[in-house]
Amino acid sequence: MDKPESRLGYESERTQTCRQLLITLVRKLGPWRNKLILVGGLVPYLLFEDGDHAGTTDIDLVINPTDVEDVESYRTLEQNFRKIGLRRGISLEGQAQHFRWTISDHEGRETASLDLLCPSSEGEAGKVLALKDFGEKRLSAIGIPGARLVFDDYQEIELRGELLGGQGKTRVKVRIVGxxxxxxxxxxxxxxxxxxxxxxxxxxxxxxxxxxxxxxxxxxxxxxxxxxxxxxxxxxxxxxxxxxxxxxxxxxxxxxxxxxxxxxxxxxxxxxxxxxxxxxxxxxxxxxxxxxx
Structure with missing residues (x-):
């Protein structure tokens, strides 16, 4: 989904779905909940919920490549993603996007997406970087400059809200960038x-x-x-x-x-x-x- 060019293009319903997806992720990810750090446009929306931030169209999570060292750790992450209804993103050319996961409504329309990001070296900014290749199982992330800072500069905030799928309300602690x-x-x-x-x-x-x-x-x-x-x-x-x-x-x-x-x-x-x-x-x-x- 292309980003809107002005605040008029951002829909509160999609932002709220992103918030709900984040709460569900943190609740269901087990040990992985402390290995993914939220960055991107959802951060100011959550930090200043009493304000009028435009919102976001997706969730951006930074992952440390060293946390994906074996097939079991990857399988656990993928299984947890799939359990809450996430599916791999598909490009306009019909190719699987191994860095992007999406969730859709009952009519098949995408309602929120999640991008995995990772630190990048010089010349890698914006490129899709392979974190690990386990045969047919691949995990990738988009390289972004400055991402290494988040592993030492993050904070925890408490969020309350409804889980996806009508599973009730809960309270979680989310790690977000400082x-x-x-x-x-x-x-x-x-x-x-x-x-x-x-x-x-x-x-x-x-x-x-x-x-x-x-x-x-x-x-x-x-x-x-x-x-x-x-x-x-x-x-x-x-x-x-x-x-x-x-x-x-x-x-x-x-x-x-x-x-x-x-x-x-x-x-x-x-x-x-x-x-x-x-x-x-x-x-x-x-x-x-x-x-x-």
Whole structure:
């Protein structure tokens, strides 16, 4: 499913199904529940459930390749996926997608999907990487830059909700990416593909978490990890994409413009205000981060 270009294309029903699928996954996955970390567009929706986040079309889970060392561990993961109704995704060409799993309603219409992601090396960003090949059984994940950070920077949140299939309500603890690592992931994703949803998720998190507070936390992480190049790389992306330089005002750059077009797709005047907001929030964040570095 292609991502909508503005918030108007996101449906609350699909986002709620993604939330319900996540709760069911965590409840049914056994030991695997502590090996998969949620990233992507569902994170701000869950962290700030009292807000007005646009939502998401899918679930993104980071998997550590070292956790898939033998056929039994893979079989357990696949069996658990299938037990809750997930099936392998199928590409437009009719090929099985070994990184994507989908769930459908009784009429066969896809209602939510799950993508497995993993850390990528240079040149692997966005590529489908084979994690393990057990004969006809294959497990793949999409390589994303910065994913290695999530194994040390995550938090647990509690979710309550209905299980899929009318199995009743439950309460689970979900591992989700920490906000500093989330900023890195979204900044690098925007660098790679320039999608408006990445700019939106990034600025939304800065606004809701507080750009100065989150900037200070980011700067602290950067100071504590001087040999980690991902933090300064994310800073460079934000500067280049959101802030003024000698030639171009920040509000005219790709980041604020993409954010504004996502949140205000039909009103040019409101777009101009939204672009100013995005550039301003990014500047506050980066100023706070530089003070802590």
């Amino acid at each position: 906000l500093v690592a989330y900023v890195v992931l979204k900044a690098l994703a925007f660098k790679e593909r320039g999608e408006s949803k990445d700019a939106y998720d990034l600025i939304y998190v800065l606004m809701r978490a507080g750009p100065e507070k989150l900037g200070q936390a980011f700067g602290g992480k950067m100071s504590d990890n001087p040999n980690e190049p991902l933090y300064p790389e994310a800073v460079t992306v934000l500067k280049d994409s959101f802030l003024d330089d000698e030639e171009v005002p920040g509000v005219e750059k790709e980041g604020p413009v993409q954010y504004a077009r996502f949140v205000e797709p039909t009103d040019p005047d409101e777009q101009a205000i939204a672009a100013q907001d995005a550039a301003g929030v990014a500047e506050i964040f980066l100023r706070a981060a530089s003070k802590m570095d």
